[in-house]
């Protein structure tokens with residue numbers, strides 16, 4: 299087992315922490331909210347978080363996000379603000395931008411988007427006019443709603459053409475993507491996904507984009523930490539624009555970011571973030587982004603990302619050995635998509651998610667490619683290792699996690715199995731404290 303010293307920065311378990319101070323302060327001012335926050339802390343502490351898009355931030359990131367910077371309006375950009383009093387806000391944003399550029403090896407970064415979807419709104423506005431065609435992987439095949447779903451801004455204001463995965467391998471089929479691109483002549487091609495477990499060939503995507511005169515956008519929200527540390531190939535220099543969230547494998551505060559190497563596109567992106575689609579930036583979050591990027595520049599973060607993938611591979615192997623089928627045959631990154639039907643034809647993602655939650659394992663149902671079941675039911679589960687790796691779990695513990703997953707799903711919802719596993723997980727979690 300890891301010692302506290304080996305855990306990620308801030309992951310030790312001191313007897314008293316700033317979080318305790320916060321709860322004590324709130325307890326005197328607003329006991330209701332204090333109780334809610336204490337409940338959420340306890341929930342996170344005593345359960346195993348396997349949602350691939352979630353993580354546990356360090357105490358430094360959490361407290362920077364709850365700092366004095368929340369009090370300020372700072373529309374504009376460093377050195378060009380619409381409000382006075384922005385001296386330290388300029389410094390925080392400059393620091394966040396510079397660290398982002400260093401981390402991803404690019405020339406320009408806009409750290410103001412409030413979330414990944416906002417980053418994508420700004421990128422779409424910078425790269426296309428309404429009515430232009432975007433070519434992307436639809437959400438039902440592992441893409442994201444902001445890449446062209448009909449009910450989203452992307453599918454409302456732009457023409458959307460789809461590519462899909464090879465039905466037999468469930469892998470990206472680059473020849474087919476090129477064929478579709480030639481046919482639909484998109485202005486923009488998007489790569490980067492929410493539920494794709496294999497490596498993305500950014501160079502090949504750029505070659506396809508060049509063939510048809512399209513721009514290439516990589517949304518690396520899920521794999522940002524892996525790209526920043528070389529654990530997954532970088533989208534630079536291939537993508538014209540890269541968007542991301544900052545809170546998944548990158549382990550920062552909830553937020554978004556847009557990056558590019560192209561000065562002209564950078565100017566457009568800045569204009570489309572503010573004033574194009576947002577007002578005042580969340581300066582407390584930008585300060586926390588700077589902290590997170592600083593953490594991600596340290597060698598420990600590279601080891602962390604390497605371990606995220608090792609853990610995913612260990613979890614995948616154990617699940618496969620227990621009869622589960624993994625879409626695309628396994629994983630190269632932090633997540634896997636489990637086709638539950640191979641283990642039990644009647645098992646649905648919705649049931650599995652519910653049974654696992656009451657057993658202390660948090661994950662999400664997820665459609666598998668060509669899923670015959672509707673999105674609120676699904677035949678799949680998406681599992682990811684970023685949060686568990688932050689807590690210090692390694693390969694041997696992944697085998698244990700797989701055993702619990704299988705026991706609960708194999709029990710067909712048996713309440714006594716869930717209660718037993720819940721107790722075991724509570725006990726287990728004591729050895730792997732959250733960052734404090």
Ligand code: DSN
Pocket residue numbers: 351414442492
């Ligand atoms: N909701 C995120 C995810 O879980 O992948 C994407 O925005």
